Amino acid sequence: MTSVLAFERACIRAWPAKHETTIDGWRAFATAGKSWRVNTTWPIAWTGPDLEASIDAAEQWAQSHNIRPAFKLADGGVHPPHLPEALARRGYRAHLPTLVMTRTLGHTPGPDRSVGIDEEPTDSFWTPLRLAAPSAADFAERAEIVLRTTPPRAFAIARLDHQPAAIGFGDVTDELLGLYLMRTAPNARRQGLARDIVRALCGWGAANGAHTAYLQVEQSNEAAVALYASDGFDTAYAYTYWVKG
Secondary structure (H helix, E strand, O other): OOOHHHHHHHHHHHOOOOEEEEEOOEEEEEOOOOOHHHOOEEOOOOOOOOHHHHHHHHHHHHHHOOOOOEEEEEOOOOOOOOHHHHHHHOOEEEEEEEEEEEEEOOOOOOOOOOEEEEOOOOHHHHHHHHHHOOOHHHHHHHHHHHHOOOOOEEEEEEEEOOEEEEEEEEEEEOOEEEEEEEEEOHHHOOOOHHHHHHHHHHHHHHHOOOOEEEEEEEOOOHHHHHHHHHOOOEEEEEEEEEEEO
């Protein structure tokens, strides 16, 4: 059974930040302040002698990179375990509960429609991502993150009426397939394209040495959670982002 820390470490490598450092064993990341995963401190290990001093250092490092100090706390992967209490005393609160859902890659059903998979992003790949992005800055940060990744990786795209309609990005790290950038253009939603992308990437991941797939989905996104559950994904653990205020 894959541990929480194994999934967390795979995510770090699959979704690389622009800047990173180690603070008393914690991993701290900064990019452009949009994608929480690459703009927070991950307390997956701790070697410091003074917890308050470690928190101070994490806050100072974030501020030096012009991002808001924040911590990503994963169930079963927080070190030291009493960190939430220390953060709460400083005014931090939990936000954006997110599920990590996983499934084994044995027999994977194929997609109902054709899904193209490339090793490099094509111009068409960016179209659904740009259409689904809340801002140009959000799109730019995520595009830059993906371009920092290394093989084995897969850029999946499904079309509707010959136009790019849905995408997904897959990365294999330590035999774990991470599914990212699941995006569907607004005019193509609720037509099963997301399921086709997931199945195509799972098939690709199994062919490239992965034994388990994982993805991250906001707990409040009930439609997406139900979709992934119906395709064999179960919740392995959850995490929250702790931010002041």
